[in-house]
Structure formats: structure tokens, C-alpha cells
Amino acid sequence: MRNLVILGAGTGGTVMASHLRKRLPRGEWAVTVVDRDNEHYYQPGFLFIPFGFLRKKDIVKPRSKFLPKETEFIQAEIDRIVPASNEVVLRDGRTVPYDYLIVATGAEIVPAETPGMLDGWGDTIFDFYTADGAEALAAKLKTFSGGTLVVHVNETPIKCPVAPLEFAFFCDACLRRHGKRDKVDIVYVTPLPGAFTKPVAAAALGALLEKKRIRMVADFNAERIDASARKIIGYDGREVPYDLLVTVPTNMGAEMIERSGMGDEFRFLPTDPRTLRSKKHENIFALGDATDVPASKAGSVVHFQSEILTENILRAIDGRPLEPAFDGHANCFIEMGRGKAILIDFNYETEPLPGRFPFRVFGPLPLLKPSRLNHWGKLAFRGIYWRLLLRGRRIPFVPSRMKMTGKKRPAAAPGA
Amino acid sequence: MPLKTYGNTTVDVDAEGYLTDFSQWTRTVAEAIAAEEGFAALGPAHWKVIEFMQKEYKENGQVPSIRRLNKSGVASTKELYELFPGGPAKKAARIAGLKKPEGCV
Numbered sequence: 001m002r003n004l005v006i007l008g009a010g011t012g013g014t015v016m017a018s019h020l021r022k023r024l025p026r027g028e029w030a031v032t033v034v035d036r037d038n039e040h041y042y043q044p045g046f047l048f049i050p051f052g053f054l055r056k057k058d059i060v061k062p063r064s065k066f067l068p069k070e071t072e073f074i075q076a077e078i079d080r081i082v083p084a085s086n087e088v089v090l091r092d093g094r095t096v097p098y099d100y101l102i103v104a105t106g107a108e109i110v111p112a113e114t115p116g117m118l119d120g121w122g123d124t125i126f127d128f129y130t131a132d133g134a135e136a137l138a139a140k141l142k143t144f145s146g147g148t149l150v151v152h153v154n155e156t157p158i159k160c161p162v163a164p165l166e167f168a169f170f171c172d173a174c175l176r177r178h179g180k181r182d183k184v185d186i187v188y189v190t191p192l193p194g195a196f197t198k199p200v201a202a203a204a205l206g207a208l209l210e211k212k213r214i215r216m217v218a219d220f221n222a223e224r225i226d227a228s229a230r231k232i233i234g235y236d237g238r239e240v241p242y243d244l245l246v247t248v249p250t251n252m253g254a255e256m257i258e259r260s261g262m263g264d265e266f267r268f269l270p271t272d273p274r275t276l277r278s279k280k281h282e283n284i285f286a287l288g289d290a291t292d293v294p295a296s297k298a299g300s301v302v303h304f305q306s307e308i309l310t311e312n313i314l315r316a317i318d319g320r321p322l323e324p325a326f327d328g329h330a331n332c333f334i335e336m337g338r339g340k341a342i343l344i345d346f347n348y349e350t351e352p353l354p355g356r357f358p359f360r361v362f363g364p365l366p367l368l369k370p371s372r373l374n375h376w377g378k379l380a381f382r383g384i385y386w387r388l389l390l391r392g393r394r395i396p397f398v399p400s401r402m403k404m405t406g407k408k409r410p411a412a413a414p415g416a
Numbered sequence: 417m418p419l420k421t422y423g424n425t426t427v428d429v430d431a432e433g434y435l436t437d438f439s440q441w442t443r444t445v446a447e448a449i450a451a452e453e454g455f456a457a458l459g460p461a462h463w464k465v466i467e468f469m470q471k472e473y474k475e476n477g478q479v480p481s482i483r484r485l486n487k488s489g490v491a492s493t494k495e496l497y498e499l500f501p502g503g504p505a506k507k508a509a510r511i512a513g514l515k516k517p518e519g520c521v
């Protein structure tokens with residue numbers, strides 16, 4: 001019996017188990033998945049919790065329910081990978097040998113990376129990147145009577161880079177609905193030069209922030225937070241005062257990667273951006289938030305990667321050359337509040353562009369422009385996630401490689 | 417592809433003034449780009465950062481992040497902001513003749 005071992009039973013680990021259990025002969029291959037707990041959260045749902053649209057229990061299901069039959073699920077903390085002996089050591093001392101290993105241990109927020117951030121944690125500083133953080137923020141927002149609300153991105157890359165923008169748009173929409181918009185200044189603080197990394201989307205999203213009277217502080221890199229004076233202090237000496245700080249702390253890969261001595265400075269695993277194989281070890285592959293590939297850290301990306309990774313692992317097992325097929329494709333809905341959302345579709349080479357996304361179910365979806373159809377698309381994603389994505393089924397009409405059909409490059413935009 | 421002349425050297429640059437062909441880079445070009453970016457002069461501390469970035473780029477094909485520079489002991493993040501005010505990774509990469517650090521999407 002040969003062993004395929006998958007570390008992490010989140011989006012990437014689960015979908016890879018679904019794909020590979022179907023493709024690897026049962027008598028010859030055991031598939032083992034390891035995760036520290038049995039609670040699979042639909043992370044895009046975290047955004048909706050602070051506003052009372054969803055609660056924790058609405059977006060969590062047992063991980064084991066989504067793993068195919070005849071996969072072994074080990075619930076344990078992973079201590080480290082030992083590539084020299086092809087085994088994984090668990091915290092409880094057990095070892096799990098592997099022939100092929102898939103790293104899907106994701107990314108997590110690390111507030112301790114910013115001096116002072118933890119001083120105000122749960123008091124005037126909150127996150128919405130964890131289920132507990134989002135619930136604590138929901139309670140806080142209920143009693144927040146007014147002042148300066150700062151939405152802050154500490155350092156890039158972060159998972160779902162549009163989530164903090166969505167959060168800011170939601171705040172605006174909710175405050176308006178309750179007639180309290182004039183009591184709150186919303187400020188968006190980012191280390192990027194604009195609202196997004198790429199110019200065309202940055203201009204479109206920046207214009208929307210302005211229209212919604214959300215002030216942007218760009219190119220801001222926080223050196224520390226003075227929680228008692230309630231201000232963020234930048235390396236360049238600039239200060240941003242807040243009454244309520246909603247931050248996306250530095251995102252890093254799992255500590256397990258660092259304990260294994262395999263990570264970069266963010267604990268991400270150096271991974272070939274096109275084949276998804278570890279740059280160092282021939283029998284180790286990775287997908288999702290755990291890698292250092294310069295694609296968005298998003299569920300849609302994991303989905304596109306999983307199809308390509310499945311083929312590449314089968315090629316590696318057969319001794320055939322890998323196909324460098326991953327193009328960085330990402331496809332994200334950005335919630336605007338008030339029943340509208342924006343859709344962006346892009347890859348390594350092509351930035352998000354306006355136009356229309358071909359979608360035969362209810363007609364093309366507008367790109368880079370708020371619309372109701374996109375909002376429904378985002379809501380539908382929750383069902384698609386549990387029913388199709390995790391089970392490794394095809395999501396209708398969304399190809400794993402990006403297509404240019406329907407996209408329009410503005411005349412002034414620089415070439416890809 | 418736009419061209420740019422620094423002294424008697426002509427180099428290929430992208431829309432934002434980053435060199436597109438590292439083989440055209442010289443220390444004189446670096447000094448001219450630095451002057452354009454508003455630096456009075458490049459001191460040994462600047463050069464240490466620039467040379468480290470070039471070495472990393474050669475080895476990994478990636479422009480190192482500020483976190484990487486900090487962790488490698490070349491200069492602390494605070495020092496980097498003092499040396500290259502307004503955007504250490506971007507400015508140092510341009511002076512070093514490298515491409516603009518990948519905006520992480």
C-alpha cells in the first residue's frame with residue numbers, strides 16, 4: 001500500500017481528497033488527511049457575522065462529512081514534516097509516513113507581529129478573519145455609538161484581499177440603513193498605493209470608496225499601535241487615530257511549516273507557481289493559502305489549482321513530466337452592501353478588467369461594476385462551496401484557466 | 417518599450433521607470449535613478465540593501481519583501497524606511513535595476 005497524505009482539511013485539503021480518492025486505485029493507495037479539529041468553517045461567511053447577517057453556527061460543518069469514504073481522517077495537531085524520512089510527526093508523537101504529501105495548511109492571522117496590537121485586542125481592536133473574532137466584533141458594533149472606525153490592512157499578502165474593502169462597504173451600507181452614517185467616519189488604511197494591487201481595479205474601487213465617503217490612507221505601513229492613545233503609528237511617522245479599529249493583521253502560513261524549516265519569511269511554502277510542486281522536494285505539493293505563489297489567497301483559486309494539481313500528482317506518480325498549467329486564475333465577488341456586488345476575474349498576467357463575464361445560467365455577469373446579479377452570485381457561492389467545490393465537482397461555466405472573452409481593456413491601461 | 421538615458425547609458429524601462437533588462441544596469445545608472453527619486457547620494461547602507469536585493473533576485477527570481485530584508489539582517493524595517501523614505505521595497509528595487517515588487521493580489 002502506498003500513502004498519499006494531505007495536511008489540512010480546509011478548502012484545499014478536502015477538495016484534493018475528493019479528487020484523488022476517485023483517481024487513485026483503492027487497493028494500492030491509502031489517502032490520509034490530518035487536521036487539528038473537526039470544524040470546517042466557510043470562511044467567506046466571516047464577513048457577514050459582524051453585521052448580524054450570519055452566525056457562527058450557520059457556516060460550520062464537520063470536516064469529516066466532506067471527506068470521501070475510504071479516506072482516513074486523523075484529528076491531531078501536526079508538529080512538523082520531516083522530508084528527509086518522508087514522514088509527518090504529530091504533536092502526540094505519532095508519525096505518518098507518506099509517498100506523496102500535499103500541504104494545505106492555509107494561512108492565519110498573527111496580530112502579535114505588530115507591537116501593541118494585542119494590547120487593545122477585544123476592547124477597541126477587532127478582527128473578522130476568525131469565527132470568534134467576527135462574533136466579538138458583532139457584539140461591539142451593536143454598541144458602537146459613533147466616532148472614527150478604521151478598517152486596516154497591516155501587511156500584504158492577505159487571504160481574500162478584497163474582504164477588508166467589502167467590510168468597509170458593508171459598514172457604510174449598514175450605518176446608512178440605520179440613519180447613523182453621519183455619526184461615523186470610516187477610514188480605510190492600506191499598505192498598498194491604492195484600493196487594490198492592480199491599476200484598473202484600484203481606480204474603479206478607489207472611486208467607489210470616495211463615492212461612499214470612505215477616506216483612504218494609502219502606502220501606510222504600521223510600525224506599532226498605541227492602544228491606550230488609540231492610534232496606529234506608521235514607519236514614516238504618520239499617525240491614524242481610531243475609536244474602533246477593525247484590522248486584518250499580518251497573515252502567515254501555519255507555524256508547522258516554520259517548525260519544519262520549510263517556510264519563507266511569511267511561513268509560506270516555496271512552491272512552483274505553475275506546477276504547484278514544492279521547489280525543494282519532488283514528492284511534496286501544495287495548494288491554497290499555504291503556498292508562496294503570487295496568486296490571490298482565495299477559495300476560487302484553490303478550486304482552480306485543485307484540478308491542475310490532481311493531474312500533476314498523477315503525472316508525478318506515473319513518472320511523466322508535470323504540466324505547468326496553473327495561470328494564477330482568481331474569480332472573486334466583492335460585496336458592496338444594499339444587495340449589490342462586483343465581480344473580478346484575473347490571473348498572473350491579466351489584471352481585473354471591466355466588461356462582462358460569460359455565464360450562461362442567468363446571462364453575463366458585469367465585471368468590475370456593482371450589480372444585483374453579482375450579489376446573488378456571491379450568495380450562491382456558499383451552496384456551491386459545500387455542494388460542489390469541496391466535493392471536487394465542476395463549477396458550471398467557470399474554467400480553471402482564465403478566458404479573455406467579454407473583457408475590455410480601457411484605452412489608458414498599460415498592457416498586460 | 418520606453419527608453420531612458422542616464423548620462424551616456426540608454427536603458428529600457430517599463431511605464432513606471434523600472435529597468436526591464438538587468439544587464440543594462442550599472443552603478444552609475446543606479447545613482448542617476450536615485451537622484452531622480454530625490455536621493456542626495458547613495459551611502460554604504462543603501463548599497464548593502466541594493467546588493468542584497470540583487471543577489472536574492474538572482475537566486476530566487478523574486479524581489480525580496482521588506483519582511484525578508486528585515487529577517488535577513490540586512491537592515492531593520494525601521495532603518496529601511498529611513499534609508500528609502502516613502503516605500504523601501506519599491507524604491508530600492510528600482511535603483512537596483514529590478515522589476516517592481518509584485519503587488520500581492
Ligand SMILES: Cc1cc2nc3c(=O)[nH]c(=O)nc-3n(C[C@H](O)[C@H](O)[C@H](O)COP(=O)(O)OP(=O)(O)OC[C@H]3O[C@@H](n4cnc5c(N)ncnc54)[C@H](O)[C@@H]3O)c2cc1C
Pocket residue numbers: 007008009010011012013034035036037042043044045046047076077078079104105106107128129130159160163254255256287288289290297298299300301302332333
Ligand atoms: C474573511 C474572509 C473572507 C473570505 N472570502 C472569500 C471569498 O469571498 N471568496 C473566496 O474565494 N475566498 C474567500 N476567502 C478565502 C478562502 O476562505 C481561503 O482562501 C480558503 O479557505 C483557503 O483554503 P486552504 O485549504 O488553503 O486553507 P484553509 O481552508 O484555511 O485550511 C487550512 C487547514 O489547515 C489546518 N491546519 C493548519 N495548521 C495545522 C496544524 N499544525 N495541525 C493540524 N491542522 C492544521 C487548519 O485547521 C485548517 O483547517 C475568505 C477568507 C476570509 C478569512
